[in-house]
Amino acid sequence: xxxxxxxxxxxxxxxxxxxxxxxxxxxxxxxxxxxxxxxxxxxxxxxxxxxxxxxxxxxxxxxxxxxxxxxxxxxxxxxxxxxxxxxxxxxxxxxxxxxxxxxxxxxxxxxxxxxxxxxxxxxxxxxxxxxxxxxxxxxxxxxxxxxxxxxxxxxxxxxxxxxxxxxxxxxxxxxxxxxxxxxxxxxxxxxxxxxxxxxxxxxxxxxxxxxxxxxxxxxxxxxxxxxxxxxxxxxxxxxxxxxxxxxxxxxxxxxxxxxxxxxxxxxxxxxxxxxxxxxxxxxxxxxxxxxxxxxxxxxxxxxxxxxxxxxxxxxxxxx
Amino acid sequence: xxxxxxxxxxxxxxxxxxxxxxxxxxxxxxxxxxxxxxxxxxxxxxxxxxxxxxxxxxxxxxxxxxxxxxxxxxxxxxxxxxxxxxxxxxxxxxxxxxxxxxxxxxxxxxxxxxxxxxxxxxxxxxxxxxxxxxxxxxxxxxxxxxxxxxxxxxxxxxxxxxxxxxxxxxxxxxxxxxxxxxxxxxxxxxxxxxxxxxxxxxxxxxxxxxxxxxxxxxxxxxxxxxxxxxxxxxxxxxxxxxxxxxxxxxxxxxxxxxxxxxxxxxxxxxxxxxxxxxxxxxxxxxxxxxxxxxxxxxxxxxxxxxxxxxx
Numbered sequence: 313x314x315x316x317x318x319x320x321x322x323x324x325x326x327x328x329x330x331x332x333x334x335x336x337x338x339x340x341x342x343x344x345x346x347x348x349x350x351x352x353x354x355x356x357x358x359x360x361x362x363x364x365x366x367x368x369x370x371x372x373x374x375x376x377x378x379x380x381x382x383x384x385x386x387x388x389x390x391x392x393x394x395x396x397x398x399x400x401x402x403x404x405x406x407x408x409x410x411x412x413x414x415x416x417x418x419x420x421x422x423x424x425x426x427x428x429x430x431x432x433x434x435x436x437x438x439x440x441x442x443x444x445x446x447x448x449x450x451x452x453x454x455x456x457x458x459x460x461x462x463x464x465x466x467x468x469x470x471x472x473x474x475x476x477x478x479x480x481x482x483x484x485x486x487x488x489x490x491x492x493x494x495x496x497x498x499x500x501x502x503x504x505x506x507x508x509x510x511x512x513x514x515x516x517x518x519x520x521x522x523x524x525x526x527x528x529x530x531x532x533x534x535x536x537x538x539x540x541x542x543x544x545x546x547x548x549x550x551x552x553x554x555x556x557x558x559x560x561x562x563x564x565x566x567x568x569x570x571x572x573x574x575x576x577x578x579x580x581x582x583x584x585x586x587x588x589x590x591x592x593x594x595x596x597x598x599x600x601x602x603x604x605x606x607x608x609x610x611x612x613x614x615x616x617x618x619x620x621x622x623x624x625x626x627x628x629x630x631x
Numbered sequence: 632x633x634x635x636x637x638x639x640x641x642x643x644x645x646x647x648x649x650x651x652x653x654x655x656x657x658x659x660x661x662x663x664x665x666x667x668x669x670x671x672x673x674x675x676x677x678x679x680x681x682x683x684x685x686x687x688x689x690x691x692x693x694x695x696x697x698x699x700x701x702x703x704x705x706x707x708x709x710x711x712x713x714x715x716x717x718x719x720x721x722x723x724x725x726x727x728x729x730x731x732x733x734x735x736x737x738x739x740x741x742x743x744x745x746x747x748x749x750x751x752x753x754x755x756x757x758x759x760x761x762x763x764x765x766x767x768x769x770x771x772x773x774x775x776x777x778x779x780x781x782x783x784x785x786x787x788x789x790x791x792x793x794x795x796x797x798x799x800x801x802x803x804x805x806x807x808x809x810x811x812x813x814x815x816x817x818x819x820x821x822x823x824x825x826x827x828x829x830x831x832x833x834x835x836x837x838x839x840x841x842x843x844x845x846x847x848x849x850x851x852x853x854x855x856x857x858x859x860x861x862x863x864x865x866x867x868x869x870x871x872x873x874x875x876x877x878x879x880x881x882x883x884x885x886x887x888x889x890x891x892x893x894x895x896x897x898x899x900x901x902x903x904x905x906x907x908x909x910x911x912x913x914x915x916x917x918x919x920x921x922x923x924x925x926x927x928x929x930x931x932x933x934x935x936x937x938x939x940x941x942x
Contacts, residue, residue, distance in 0.1 A: 380920070398924035399931075422917070433928045435903070438921060521897060599667040600817070620821060 313371045318361070318579070319567025320354060320389065321400065321560075322346060322379040325420035325447070325533065327353040329361050330563040331372065334571065336407055340364035341560055350381040351388060355584045362581040372579040376400075376566030387607055387615040388588050392575035395566050402426050402433045404565030405529055408555060413525035416544065416552070418514060418534035420447040425518050427525075437518050445513035447533045449482050450540075453489060453506055457499060461537075464503055468539025471504030478509070485509065507539035511547055526550045531558035586610065595624035632763070633659045634740060635700035637692035639666065640685065641708065641721060643810035644837075644859075649704065651780040652756060655773035656765050661700045663692040665816035670695065671911065677731050684818065684882035684909055685811050686720050693728050702740040702763075703728070706755075709745040715858035718887050792838040796873040802831040802929055805870055807863050807895070808880035809888075810837040818909045822880065825919060829926050834874060839866040851898050852891075860891040867899060876903045876929045878922070883910040903929055 316339055321328040323346065331340040342360040346353045376393035377386040378400035386394035405415050406428060415426040423446050427435040439446070454461045468474075475497045478488045485506075492502055515524075530552045534540055536559075544552045555561070589608045594601050604618040604626060616626040634653050636642055642649070642662070653660045663670075666688050674691025682690075696703050707725040708717050720727075729739055740762065744755045753774060760770030796803070804826055806813050813819040813835055826833045844865030848855065851868065855861050867877060879895060881888040892906055905925045907918065 380917075396920045396924040396927065398920070399927045432931055434932065436924065436928065437905075438924075599669040601668060620817075 314369055315373045316365070316370045317567040317571045318372045318375045318389075319400075319563040319565070319570065320357065320375070320377045320379075320385055320391075321397070321562035321566065322350050322354060322377065322381040322385050323397075323419060323562075324380055326559070327357050327379075328560050328563045329354075329357045330560050330567055331361055331365060331370070332564065332567045332571070333370075336564070336568060338557070338560075338564070339370065341557070341563070343559055346381075350384055351588045351590070354385050354388060358581060359584045367581060373576040374570040374573060375577065375579060376568075376570035376573075378562050378566040383617070384590070384605075384607065388609075389583070390577055390579070391570070392573045392577060393566060393569045395569055397562050398424060398426060398436055398438070399433070400562045400565035400569065401531065402428060402436075402565065403568055404561035404563070405531065405555075406431045407564060407568055408557075408561075409527065409529055409553070412527050412529050414528045416514070416519075416528060416530045416535075417532040418446055418510070418530075418540070419532040422446060423514055423518050423532070425514075425522055425524075427522060435522065437520070437522065439518055445510045445517070449485070450506065450510060450534065450537070452482070453486070456486065456489070457493075457503065459499075459503070465507070465536070465538035465540065467500050468504040468507045468537075469542060471498070471500040473501055474508045474543075475501045475505035477502070477505040504539060504543075507537065508543045508547075510534070510540055511543040515547065524548055524550070527553060529553045529555065529558075531555070531561050533559065535559075592618075595619060597623040632702075633661055633700040635661045635663070635696035635703045637689055637696060637703075637705075638663045639689040639692045639815070640724070640811045641706060643814050645706075645781075647784045648777045648781040652773050652777035653704075655776045656760065656763065656769060658763065661696065663695040666691070667817055671817065675911065681884070683720070683885045684911060685809070685815075685885070687911075688811075688815065688818070689724070690728070690731065693732065697732065697735050697737055702738050704740045704742065705729075706742040706744065709743075710747040711744065711858050712746050714747070715861075716856045717858055718885075788838045789840065792834070795832060795834055796870065798832050802875045802926065802933075803834055803873060804831050804926075805834045805836055805867065805874045805877045806880055807836045807867060807877055809859060809863075809882075809885075810835075812880055812882050812909060813837065818882065819880070821915070822878075822907070822918070822922070825922055826926075829923065831926060834870065836863050836866040836870070839869060844869055852894050855891065855894075857887045857891070860887050864891060864895065867895065871899075871901050874902060875933070876925065877905075878925070879904065879906045881906065881908055883908050903932075 315334055317332045319330050327344050327346045329342050330338055333339055340361045342357055344353055344357055375389050375391040377391045378395050378397050382394050405412055410431060412428055417424045422439050424438040426433055451461045454464050475492050478484050528550055535554045541552055587610055591606045592603050595604050600620050602619045602624050604616055604624055606616045607614050619625055636649060650660050670691035671688055673694040674687040677690045678687045705725045705728045708721040710716055725741055742755045742759050743750050744752055756774045757770055823833045841862050844862045847868040848861040848865035851864055879892045
């Protein structure tokens with residue numbers, strides 16, 4: 313039996329999973345949509361991953377989860393490591409690009425920059441409250457222009473003169489975009505302008521005051537957009553690397569962390585057939601009325617959270 | 632007679648002073664309870680959208696006090712000693728409350744501090760005491776005792792802070808935030824708790840030797856107008872040797888902080904630093920990701936320095 317490690321990165325838009333062996337080689341990987349149902353997505357993911365490996369020869373001994381639903385999925389999968397995306401991405405990326413100095417990441421709802429020296433994260437920044445200039449901004453603008461997000465990047469490359477679009481705020485960008493279209497700017501120029509706007513917005517907000525050093529690795533869903541890659545290269549004057557597995561970096565990172573944790577657990581692919589349910593209950597013990605999320609495996613309560621104080625704590629029995 | 636004080640804003644700076652003053656005059660004090668969801672909901676209802684989160688919470692506390700006391704104590708602080716300014720919210724609070732709750736028949740107790748117009752703290756208390764029909768010597772005595780009480784509490788807090796700064800073996804994170812944000816049960820405390828869960832020691836920047844801090848702040852910015860921000864800014868310099876990282880915690884959209892935090896982020900390069908913005912959103916995932924990853928990075932760096940295995 314060969315030992316293997318499962319990493320699951322479960323974001324707001326997509327769910328990514330990898331199985332690594334002890335030398336960080338990818339044995340199986342899968343990328344699916346979360347569709348607002350993280351537990352369902354993970355069950356599908358596990359099913360898909362199982363088909364890619366020979367379960368009689370490979371045994372999953374440790375699991376890590378990351379992404380915005382990491383806590384929930386960590387409980388469902390009985391993960392050894394539950395880690396935030398920034399750490400997971402940094403570890404995943406440095407395992408493939410050991411000399412990387414800068415990681416740009418633009419996801420569905422957030423964007424971040426991670427600065428690395430000698431394989432150690434030395435600084436990072438993340439967008440604050442506003443989602444302007446992230447993947448959801450691009451996809452909503454694509455919809456407005458009657459385009460699929462997937463064709464966005466290719467179309468941007470055709471432009472010779474990108475339109476200037478104010479992308480500081482999604483609301484203003486949208487009205488600016490409509491105005492530019494109405495006065496006759498070409499669609500490809502507008503699309504290229506949007507890609508450029510995403511990049512300037514990113515560098516001015518998230519990358520503000522940070523020293524951007526090559527090699528640069530670009531990841532997150534938006535890294536699949538060639539228009540944005542080109543804008544990054546034009547503006548930074550540096551080559552921007554995009555790994556074909558860039559979407560898996562978080563999952564790879566957290567699988568490595570699971571291996572390093574040294575904690576081994578029993579894992580059964582049969583998880584797809586077990587019923588997991590979540591139930592929201594309002595705690596009426598004080599004016600906060602916290603909504604407490606209870607997680608059930610079959611009929612057993614396995615975890616609960618969401619209470620602001622101990623009054624709302626729900627005791628968990630071991631089954 | 633009963634006087635109501637909102638457990639928000641400057642209560643966290645001057646609460647002991649105010650409470651002792653009223654008590655020494657034989658006046659009962661009602662303090663609104665800790666902030667909860669209801670407080671914020673009511674506060675939001677009685678505020679304009681653009682108000683900061685802390686100011687909305689303040690209005691929520693005032694709303695609670697209506698009909699529960701004879702007077703509501705709403706200080707107006709315009710300028711402090713040595714030409715020091717404060718956020719306009721503290722200047723405007725009295726009029727804001729007065730106008731917002733005009734139809735609720737509230738009686739406000741005014742307390743006016745404006746050093747530029749020679750309206751000192753002492754005179755503010757004196758005028759307030761007269762309105763409460765107290766004799767001058769009673770007022771002076773109460774003020775003196777209140778100042779004593781304030782000094783004592785601050786002294787004890789400072790001694791404790793010195794001990795906390797000496798903590799060994801845990802990461803010490805300086806929380807640079809106005810006391811009404813960091814001590815607030817609803818918005819600040821969950822963050823302190825979360826840091827403790829991550830095995831860190833949160834250090835509140837508001838507890839510091841203020842005079843020294845103000846002096847130090849001039850090294851970073853000699854022209855900053857707001858007193859409370861100067862204190863916080865200088866504290867970062869004062870404590871920097873004893874801490875591992877800095878969290879700038881701001882309520883959205885705080886005017887003074889938006890400028891001062893920019894200055895700090897650009898000029899303070901000695902320790903890792905992040906900016907955390909508190910708003911009305913209830914989800915905690917984004918906030919926890921930011922804090923957890925920040926702590927991870929500090930830990931990774933430390934491990935590297937100590938020559939442990941790199942991740």
